[in-house]
Amino acid sequence: MHTQVAIIGAGPAGLLLGRILQSHGIGTVILERRSRDYVLARVRAGMLEQGTVDTLREYGVAERLDEMGVAHPTMQFLWNGVRRDVPLEDEDGRRLTNYGQSYVVEDLIKHREADGLPIVFEAEVSSLDGIEDSPSVTYSVDGETKTLTCDFIAGCDGYLGVSRRSLPGAEAASYLKEFPFAWFGILAEATPNPHTRGFSNTPRGLAVSSARSATRSRLYLQVDPEFDITSMSDDEIWDELDRRLSDQDGNKVTRGPIIEKSVARLRAFVCEKMRHGKLAIAGDAAHIVPPSGAKGLNLAVGDVRLLGEAIRRHLLDKDDALLDDYSRLALERIWPTVHWSCLMSEAFHTFPGQTEFDTRRQHQTLDFWAHDEIGNRWFREAMLGLPYAV
Template identity: 55%
Template sequence: MKTRVGIVGAGPSGLLLAQILHNEGIPSVIIEHRSRDYVLERIRAGVIEPGAVATFVEHGVGDRLLCEGLPHQEMQLRWNGQMHRFNQVDEDGRQLTTYGQSAIVRDMIEAREAAGLPILWNAKVDTVEDIEHAPRIHFTRDGQAQTLDCDYVAGCDGFWGVTRGLIPDIDTHMFLKEYPFSWLGILTQSAPNPDKRGYAHSLRGMAVASSRSNTICRHYLQVPPETDVNAWSDDAIWDELDLRFADEGGETLNRGPILSKDVVRLRAFFCDRMRHGRLFIAGDAAHIVPPSGAKGLNLAVGDIRILAEAIRRHVTAGDSGLIENYDATCLQRIRSTVHWSNRLAQTLHIFPGQTDFDTQMQMTTLNKWAHTEAGNREFVQSALGEPYPV
């Protein structure tokens, strides 16, 4: 089997890269370790920056997003018994959109299938040889060893994937932080309460209330790192959410059946080396941000825009400039976004052994974001996202 670009992973990064390349007339094959159903059922965050929305629309996979996505014009922040509303529409009319990541993945899979383009499901990549000159991907599918020859390899296989480890000495180029807490998340069939959304800083721990649609909500509680999700009853989760979101208004979240619940450990990490020879890593394979910033998908879109353009220039004009500067170009946005996401995590969560001094410093930051022009601008612009360099 042979193609121009071998893409490892059928998540948002791999699918978007394949879509952009297809629009440019550059063939690709996607190799995905999991099944189609598994990929479609993964629950991920759904807050999409305006630049990412424009990217999906530009490349023909944004029609449903525009029709069904919920405008995210306001964000609420609660702390110390008070609540502040941030207007998240800037002077240019840019705003966030809520649209589940599983939905955008579905849209891209359906677009690729409608075009008759290949996704190899249940195919486990074993290794890639001759990365420097003529890559050959070795993978196993249906119990049989197979190969894919290509000119470029895109590692879009996530934090636990195989491709990052193929970059020599990658351990010396990785920067990782494990946070001392997890998030207990629920997906619930309930209408969002417009007066109870956003972040809550509480001495009991952080909480998040968000919506996926007019009938589905996604809420989170900060919990200890080794929490057993089954130790929390549905009523206990709702009660704790109401306690953490309590303010002088006295409103509570709208309750409903909990469709699923899980516990996710929080970490932040990035690589300052994202390329070796003709192998490039992107998305979660290259960086993870704590979910408090809702930046994972949006960072991945930035990587893919750069990678797709680098490949296009090399294929059509023999221009290797952007390929050679791929990681440096990506890192301009990655570093600042990881920094913002980490700052949010440091400000909104309660840490083990936290002192009154630490809490007062958090309050100072929250008050600055809410009550100063510079702080408000920083919060809103960071939420909306930096412009993509390419």
Template identity: 45%
Template structure:
């Protein structure tokens, strides 16, 4: 098989890149080691920046998003038993975010790709990347008891933190930077109305809590927990009781509880690999970087990577230039590190660490108090939350 761009990974980054390329007439094939049903079964966050929504518009996959997504013009920082609203729209000249689940973004992109007749190969075993340091790279995979080969001009590695793309790069050619956090998030999905119409990020002596939602009738809640905890250690009753303890009284009393239909414990890490380009191989999304979900940046960073990579590929096939592709890694990483810094700062501000202690709690309180009472500080927070330009 021959294509112009081989895309490894059919998560949002790979699917979004594929649709933008398809819309420009650039041939591409997507491969994934797992099934379509498995991908759609993964539950992920869904707070979308305006730039991400614009890219989905450009990809022709945003009709349902605009019909069902929830526009948010603010969120709350909860501490000292009170909610303190950050007015995103007022502080950023009218910008907002859209709450729309990542699974739904993936579903919409898959549907658009299928309707366009573009090719995706699922359950591709033993995917391997070859000769990406030369001008004739190719990808091999196994399916149906046979080994298949895809020759291409470029390879886009959009296959996540554990994927083959980054692992195919020689260790001597790549640098990694990592911070693993000493706690996790215990999360539940439940068919109950959200406690608030906007997100609540809570700092509490017992640990962090987050009140989020997927729709007006489906809520997503998290509490900070130990990495030693197991999902089965947390009954629904234990979770709801702990969440109430960490919220202001008005929210705790208004909280609607019910049986959860999805439970998880997620570890948190900050991770960056650089550069993000190796010859004809380009890394994008979680293949190149991971951020803790505290700042709602993971999916949006993947989208900005796709934006820069798509621009480079579009320009190359339009007039043969490699300038934007040569600049891809530098342009992407400038935005990546700013988002990594923001997610790290939110994580440090809102969580209890083993060494936080009484002094650390006072520092967190002072910082939160400054953030909500200084317009300059609130503006900087809002600008980062709604998304820096790309």
């Protein structure tokens, strides 16, 4: 089988890149190691920057997002038991929107399938070859080994995928920071309480409350990296959320049936080499952010906007200038965003051995973002997202 662009991974990065290339008339095949059901059920991010919403609209996959997305004009910070409303919307009306990543993925898959374009599920890619001049991808499906030849490979296969490992020089250009805690996340059939939305800094650790839709809540607790997901009953989870998220006015999170639980260790990672020959990587394949900034999905969208245009010029205009500049331009959004996500992590979590002095410094940071004009502007700019290169 031959295609113009082989895309590895049917996460937000791979699926949106397929959609962008489709709009330029460029043929793609997406290879995904998981089943269709698994990909559709995977619960992850949910806070979309205005740029992400606009990009999904631009490529015609935002009908349901426009119906179900929940606007996020402010973010709430809680420390010392007092909740503060921190403005998020800017003077141009840019804001954040809550809409689950699983919905974004489902919308992209359904549009792709309706257009008759191929996604091969349960196709595990094992190697990439010929990336200097005549690329090919080896994968196995139904126990059979197959080869897909192509003109370009887009590695959108996440942090543990095969693409970055196949990119010469990537390892030497990679930087990793691991945080000493994890996030225990639950998805609940519970109408989000608008009075308990946001991030909480407490001596018991961080808690986060957010909306996935008008009827679904996503909540997180800071836990040890080795946390056992079965160690807390549902009632204990809600009680702990109440301890960390209740405020001076007695507002509490709305309870409801928990339909999903997961634990994610917090790390930050950047691979500065994002392209070699006819292979480029995008999204989590190239970088990981701690979830406190809610940036992982948004960064992936920024990467593939740029990569889609670079591949278009490479294939259709025979112009490689943008492709040659891909890593540099992408990193102009990636490093400041990774830095911001680390700052958010440092301001809200309780660190091992944390002293009262450290806690008071955290409160100073939060006060600056919440109440100081310059601090709040900085916070809004970072949360709303940086402009795109193209």
